[in-house]
Amino acid sequence: MADRSGLDPRKSPQWRIPELSNPDRTTSAQGVDRGWRGRAEEYFEAWGYFVVRHRWPASIFSIFVTLWLVSFLPSLTIDNSTESFLRVDDPAVLAYNEFREQFGRDDRIIVSIETPDPFDLEFLERLRELHDAFESEVPFVEEVESLINARFTRGEERGLVVGELLEKWPETEADLAIFRERVLSNPLYRNSLISADGSVTAIVVTPETFSPESPANDELSGFGDGEGARDLAPIYLKAAEGDRVITALYDVMDRFEAPDFRLHMAGALPMTHRINVGMQRDLGRFLPATLLLMCIVLGLLFRRVGGVFLSLMVVVLSLVATLGVMIILEIPGSTAVQILPVFLLTVGVCDAVHILAIVYRFRMEGMNERDSIARALAHSGLAVLMTSVTTAVGMASFITAEMAAVMHLGILAPIGVALAFVYTMVLLPSLLAIFPLPAPRHGRIAEGVFPFESFLVAAGSFACRSPWRVLVPTSGLIVLAVLGALQTTFSHNGLSWFPEDDRTRLDFESIDAQLGGSVSLDVVIDTGAAGGLYEPQLLTEIDRLTLEIENLAIEPIVVGSTLSILDIVEETHQALNENRPEMRRIPDSREAVAQELLLFENSGSDDTEELVDSEFRMTRINLRVPFVDALLFPGFLEDVSSLLDRRLEGRADYRITGLMTLLAQIFDAVIVSMGRSYVFAIGVITPLMMLLLGSLRRGLVSMVPNLIPIVGVLAVMGWLGLAIDTTTMLIGAMVIGIAVDDTIHFMHKFHRYFEESGDLEEAVRETLRTTGSALLFTSLVLAAGFSIFGLSEMANIRIFGLLSAFAALLAFIADLLVAPALLAVVEGHRARRAQAKSAVADG
Template identity: 35%
Template sequence: MTAWKARVEIWFGKLGDLLYDHPLKGLTLLLLLICLLGTQLRHIYFDTSTEGFLSPNHPAILDYDRFREEFGRDELVIVGAAADAVLTAEFATQFQSLYQDIDSGLDNTEAVDSLINARYVFGEDDELIVQDLFEPWPEKTEDFREILRRMDSNNLYRGLFVSRDLTMATIIIRLHYLQPDESLTAGQAKALADAQTAKLLTDLNAILDQHRARGMTLYVAGSPVVTDLLQQSMLRDMRVFSLWVIVAIAVLLMILFRRISGVTLPLMVVVLSVVFTISLMGLFRQPLQLPTAMLPTFLIVVGIGDSIHFLSLFFTEFNETGDKRRSIIRALEHAGLAMFLTSLTTAAGMASFANADLLPISNLGVFTAVGVMSAFLVTIIVLPAGLRLLPIKPKSQGHSPHTSPMLDRLIDAATHFSFHYPKTVVFVSVALLAASLSLATQMEFSHNPLKWLPDDMPQKQSIVAIDGELGGSISLEIVVDTGVDTGVYEPAFLHKLEQLGQDLERFSTSEFHVNKVLSITDLIKESNRALHDNDQAFYTIPDDRALVAQELFLLELSGSDDLFRLVDREYRKARITLTLPWINALLYAPLMDTLEERFHDTLGEDYTVTITGLIPLLGSTLNSVIHSAAEAYVIALVVISLIMIILLGNLKLGLISMFPNILPIAMVIALMQLNGVPFDMFTILIGSIAIGLCVDDTVHFMHHFGRFRERGYATKEAIGRTLHTAGRAMLVTSIVLCSGFMVLTLSQLNNFTHFGIYSSLCILLALLADFLLAPALMTLLNPVRQSGAP
């Protein structure tokens, strides 16, 4: 054995001896540290918003923040009321009652808009008048014909306040967030905003239920609805995951060790590790977001592995000798280094995401890596100290962990096959790797939070219904800065803006079309027509700058709410809003390219154009997903390869040992591609997490195989002894990992389900590779040696 490994094993043995003599001191110091850190849990907050996926310093977020400071928040809650025809007296009466209840019954709203109070601009006696569309209130058929005439003469209404076929009318709720006290932290301010949104949606749904009971068909959509759904699902899932993963692991530990101490001590280890890690997030004021929501489950599942390896060796030795001190020391000497290296490789796999542009992915990488290493430290303190204090007795060998004649036969069969047919095993593995990599290169990327929700969820069906009727419920915002105050008055600029709007309204792909384009040009054309005796021929942009200025001044005097949603108060900047459906952010790319090209070609270098809103944020998130995946996979592969080379003390052997770890990941990605599961914010994690976990079993196999070879055992016997000792623990930890990850399939969210299924499959395939491929590789790389006794 290399000298450094021997020294490390001696150090672990001394640690076991120290903790045996001073168990209470070790536990007290550890618990004191975690309790002190636990005071930071109060700073934890949740964030499932679209903008929360990106770092606060990301250029897209900075643009979005500037936009909201200037024009207010663009998140809208949309209520859709469906009917055979909305322009009837019966529906109008029901809709008016609904509108009034929403307008008066909700707190924290900036505005509640609908057909009823939508602006209608007209002229009368040389006066510009802005009144509600349904003013006076229509009662007769002729009145509704007049409403329809008004609607047809204006670009505003269809696709925004009413569907184009007049079978759905909408109520658009603009949220107003109370300004938080400056003393509040970012987390507290976010929690306050979330609480306001949650209350508004709760109150809104209560109102809608009352009107549904009266026969109305109602839907609700908008980005705040999706954000709230994701947050509620996340909170539910965290409770469910944590509960069931603890239950599943407790049952498996009881079956494995048949001792209360074999259950309570490992669970104590992982619970303390979770508290430590989440407290660190609170200390650094980092939120719990959708990916980080599985951090407790991940730490529980992964952290239990070290306990299983340690306790398996301890109880085997203790049952044979009855000497608790010796058993603790021997278990730490034998497994301490392997436990450290497996924790290190798992942490390295997660830390590969530390540099990710996506805030939740970066946080998951950093804090999970810290959590995994903290679990290792807690393990080597709590288990020796706990075993010293607990009154446990040896059991007969019939009660040794993982004893099973069937398992023995399977291990013997794996040993025989991998030793006698190593070239066959390697050839088949290489062929599978080549085929898998070919399919894996065809993987697609996706980012669509709506897709994470199950199709049978009523709230999702509601969003899909409104998207289908209106053509979209989320926005893309464009701000054009003219560079000078009152620059918006320039007719040449307004004509260009009008042309751009008309071009964008015609934009479509096979996947979607632009539903609506709103800008200041619509309001100016309405005003111009009104000031020319309501003559439709004057529904145009005036060519006189002074006239434009006059019309905007009159609109400002009229108190129109819409004006300063479309321009800033200095008339320097103009806002253009596009409404689009919820789809994969990748599919917005052609539109984004068109926007940049058209605005540059039309406006040239004289104006500054900023494209922002939820859709660009979704696109930026997707780009970050792609970049983060590529970077993280390379980092994880390189770092873990280096660890294996150092562990095995041989460059060639270290690189070859990565084969059993890369193969299962490639196979799983290929299966995802065949099943139409794309890479998204969750599934990109599978590769880096899996390589960190899969290599754990390889580390244990190589570590134990090397020890048996150094004792003089022949290759076949060394493989057999390795699989009969470490292989049993490898099997158990793999079962525990699979059980833990399969708990994620209980989630309401599809992305958690996919992550759980394919991570579990990856771990099972990795175990198979370590039982067949790793022994086959060692057979080919090691010369035949006669068996010898240790």
């Protein structure tokens, strides 16, 4: 086709372009058949011409599909609850859900009140007002318990009375003294409603177990254990509903807060709410900062408004389309999915940069708009496709994770990468055809951006000429890195994500110190027979078990409080025996236990529903411990399990559940998921590289530079004492998928030029001259994009972003120096062997 400028770009001394429309397109200058890669480039060229011809339908269709997906965005939800970190079919989650359906929520909200004297009449008046405000103003609350309405069981002439602690409001100092004695002498209140030293009191708020939208709300609450209830799928209290609970609690607390009335709140829902709020704040910072950064980088690269606008339009539309797919798939936002927007923006911009950079270069060399678009797709389309595939595979490795949030990222990220590729191949060329770019007046694109191109070429030439001067120091650094990587540890502690002066963190630390913690552990004991819990011997064994579990706890795990059916049995027995303290014990016979529990239930209290099933076959032992690093929980749970095996063998079955088991499972899942993702990513990408490069040898060589960033990141974490958690575990497999992108662009071009020239150093020089600037800028874009996470208020996200940025830069350096050096050694060895064979054959 005639070129408008009258120049033949094939004769340009600045750029050698294989003639894509030549019938011998798949044969290189030296007669080497380029096979499927050459044919693929022809297909991309043909596709480019097709899109240019149908630019308006392509643009309209792309935008229409995007708008349809955008229409789902109002339904976006966020869920960072503890159970949401795990798969719905995880045994720990199934056991936890079964427990909740039987006994209700275990993760109660604790609000502590610091005051000079909790037994002062004025304080009690304020406590009653706060209690009433919680009951009347906070939605989705099942029960509010405090010293105002705490259960008080006593015996009177008329029989057993189960009432409220402050049924009769104290009016005199004598009344307050009696009230104080009752509170401090009752072990049921200790570290539950009053601290052990009597200086801090608490209000315990129990949220609804099920959402009002749950079809099984009535059947599954309380004692709904019939067949009909089992057939209905319950909807537990939703994340948004839980956030409304915490928001309302904070509103009330802020109104009552005073210097002599200091309020703190802890529990699973406050932690979830804090993470959700942090996510929303971060996204409000990340997206504008990322878009601004992209504008700056693209402006520096292209020096054209059109280049900036078209690139951003493509990546933003691919991002919102991905979010629409996310909602269609009913995937909620989470700390893992939080990285998706910035990740897709940076990856999508890199795709657009590789295409636009070549379009600009061709336009600079005089090619017309139509041909420059088609030739650009032919030149870089295959490489962009390959990088999209490997990036998608790297992120798809997270599908194997045992953590639901990470698995969701493994589903969405490949979809987003695929959409970014489709938009780059469809929308970008169609927009370029509708809004043609003028030829650059200056030679920035053709000559390389700033002075970097000459530096990149010189570095690659050095690595080719002196490979061992690169590989030997690199090997030494790798050894040091491996030593550092061996120092890495694992962790899962949500509190450590927040600043030391963060309200939520301070609240948890205060309640842990004063009331023994907010993390629940439940041991469910099943006797296997109706009425099995009436046996005094079994109840005595449960009492011993509770004490022994408390003794198993070692700092910082300390059992702050316990609750079981024993509390009701013992307090009822005491009340029926003239309220004598020495009679707070288990009755001697099965009949006495059964009769006294029946009297308790007939008194009007339904508190047994939280502790036993309707047949008195199953019961729970509830323990509360501080919120500490989850790495401490698995060992403690193993000790508890061993103890239960010994004590209950042949007598009853048991299962351990509660918030602690979920946190422990998350900790184990981090280790397993990280290992699986690494094996999957390396195991799939390595043969894929061999296939894409058409060489076993070059495929293996290409993986070496891609493993260096992973070792480097683990080394930094090990030497700096940074633990691997649910967020930083994502870096490895993600970096493999991203680092390989630069390698593919480098190896793809190197393969072409090496086949054409047969000169390794010349092939490296030409590769870096034509692709080096784009590789540098895409690496800088990735590093800068990930650095945006440094703006997060949560430490785990900041660490993730900075380490990912470091890995992106390290990957570029490895491709610039290590890849050419390895190629020089491997290809040089191959050439020497070929020469030796040739000499022997000639001789």
